[in-house]
Amino acid sequence: MADTASRERPVVDLDRAVIRFAGDSGDGMQLTGDRFTNSSALFGNDLSTLPDFPAEIRAPAGTLAGVSAFQVHISDHDILTPGDHPSVLVAMNPAALKANLSDVTPTGTLIVNSDAFDERALAKADYASNPLTDGSLSAYTVYEVPMTSITMEAVKPTGTKPREAERSKNFFALGLITWLYTRPTEATLTWIQERFAKTPMVAEANSLAFKAGWNFGETAELFPSTYEVKPAPLEPGHYTNISGNTALAWGLIAAGQLAQLPLFLGSYPITPASDILHELSKHKNFGVRTLQAEDEIAGVGAALGAAYAGSLGITTTSGPGVDLKAETIGLAVSLELPLLVIDIQRGGPSTGLPTKTEQADLLQAMFGRHGESPVPIVAPSTPGDCFFAAIEAARIALKYRTPVFLLSDGYLANGAEPWKVPDVATLPDISVRFATEPNHTAEDGTEEFWPYLRDATTLARPWAIPGTPGLTHRIGGLEKQDGSGSVSYDPANHELMTKLRVAKVAGIAADIPLVEVDDPVVPGGEEGGAEVLVVGWGSTYGAIQAAIRRLRVKGHPVAHAHIRHLNPFPSNLGEVLRSYPKVLVPEMNLGQLVKLIRADFLVDARGLSKVKGQPFRAEEIEAAIYDMLLDR
């Protein structure tokens, strides 16, 4: 087996490719996609991924409900999304074909496991006739590959039982696609040996299946050519392929280091946030304490307790967990203690769509507590940005002694991209000082500690942790007297404290970057610059930017502003919004940011909504902007 395709067969250079692996939940499609992604990353492509799997661990085999897919976009240039439409679909069974076919480009390539297209499987996928023979796929280039039978034949030497042998077919598919796209094979073969080190027979079977897939492509004379997507000219540096949840977990560890505080995570397992708990649990040598609590409320309660005692307190969750944590977040607002609330948003309401993405918790983060209880909100825009967003959220929480929401989502959490590893020395110092001395002199001359005597600039109160002599004090959820922190029912004091808490959060606007507008002169573009400003937040960044680039190529200037700080807004946001005649706000909800913008700035911003559990396609945003340009 060689690392390059046969010389006789032409190699077609592509600038990009979008490939989707689809199969049954038990077929290992996520793993297959993930391995292909890694070998592409190591090869030097730019890439973006979209894992898409059902909430059920094992939905009934062969059914549409059980289809699991992984889409990866690889390119020789800078890309921003996992691609609107796959040009290649690998379908391991009829259900996978049926569930994904409508997304494939009209002239796309289908590589199907023909062994799986028997009558029973076709019936399970609700096919009345076999699409491989009834002519319904005539527009596509279809490659029928008996993946199951070749795999079983290939792994025979290992002595694996047939039922087990059949399970290696995803590695056959991976081998075939690795050959088709002339990817290197060594990294995957090494990975297989490491991953299955404890079960050598499985490792051997998977290696043989992978090689069989590669050899099938090489020898079967089925494919007229192979493809090559050359490395992308990324900025020089050291890269790794990273998912949003891993980046977020590493960002939290970095925040603890940069703040010189121990990390304490109180969390309860929930999709799609659990991987942050898993990742942080591995890194106890950084002094990270992780508590898998008895419930969501205990998770945030313990995190707040740890924050009170001097840790960087964190809780990670998704929407249903945020519902349960609301009261404790309100307590953190009242106690004025730093606390990070990481919400990996998913489709709601209620259990909703646990494994699908949505951005519908923005108004919950803004307003989802009783009373006037403002909480700053930070939202990352790409998987790699989750790292920096975590540090920024921690900076605000620590400096202003406030809970901070970090709103990621399922798409960012599970999606991956090449990430330029930052130089640790360039990361910000976010250290804070604990109170060590009394800060007030009583009328009788006694030196006292007043827990609610605020810093004049930040309005933050002192953070005096237990163990500090001379500063013993009591705080709680009851309203406190300004300054002394004693329980107070005084009406004027309550109004003052309410306004102080709001002013403290509003004041953060002076301490965050202005919103940047991406609005370059477009060669050959219309006179007078952009008419439409697209405003986005969070994970829609890639799709918005891709849509706008397409329009610019066509000569339409369009501006893009992406909001990282959603509460408070950057101080120039109103000015930016008012300087464009038309404003479009695409969101994976029914119009939450657009509601805030309209309320705060009285601009006639228009929303673009999508709540299908899937991220926007660039073409959807492109069409909406185009409609707006044409006043449709």
Added chain:
Amino acid sequence: MTDVAVPATTKKDWTSDQEIRWCPGCGDYSILTAVQMLMPELGARREDTVFVSGIGCSSRFPYYMNTYGVHSIHGRAPAMATGIAVSRPDLHVWVITGDGDALSIGGNHLMHALRRNVNLTIILFNNQIYGLTKGQYSPTSEAGKVTKSTPFGSLDHPYNPVSLALGAEASFVARTHDMDRKHMMETFRRAYRHQGAALVEVYQNCNVFNDGAFDLILSKDARPRMLIPLAHGEPIRFGPDGEWGVVFEDGSARVVEVADVGEDRLGVHDEHREDPSLAFALSRLASGPTAPTPVGVFRDVERPHYGALVNEQLVAAAERKGPGDLAALLSSGSTWTVT
């Protein structure tokens, strides 16, 4: 925190400047006094002491202690205290809670704090009523209780907090009452010295909404007949002249007249017994404060506390992998270099 000798303190040092706002005559006062009197004897440092509470009359307690304190939200004190105790094993963390706070809205957290053996001294004020919300029945109220929310009598079967704690395999479980400062102080002292989760149920009179709930067992003349003092290694015996005792039969406990069975048959109390079933049997002697009721320490066994175990893992990880190196972490996956 340090090895420097703890300066001697007095009750006054442990008393905050806050005006106490419990109803006059409330049993909470005597519990507060017992704790404030005990602290100097324990040789504790004020700054290393944290009182955490939830919501309810009892939960005002931290405001009155001149220590660190948090008055949190309803039922969640054990959760918040877990975060404090686990992240800072150098502190001594007390949880002050009531029957509604600990057993109703916060039942889950109490159960898990006990199961995990978090290093907490938990004082549960049981007055069998909701006081702060003005007189609804609580999860320890006797069935049939007529209150504002149950005008035709409550239908709920009550919890026995000691049974519940033993069921959760708490490593230290005790009961005392607000009429006996000496007994309270001795019980609290034992709880304080215990490494791990210690739960002390305190029968506490609410003189406004449930006055006299414990009179049948706690009035001065009733006590010798109705309280069964538990003492480790001693036969379980009570009565003005020690005429009654407790025997264990088929895993349950039964009150007997000593004259009927003979002294040798009396059960001997063993706090340190690993198997909690006999302690549980003792807790079932009285389903409410209407029958002879054991007081004192039911169970006191040694088990590593949660914060210590968490710390051990941190130390072991640092020894195995070396201290955390951020730059190394960020490059720990598959990486490649673009030039």
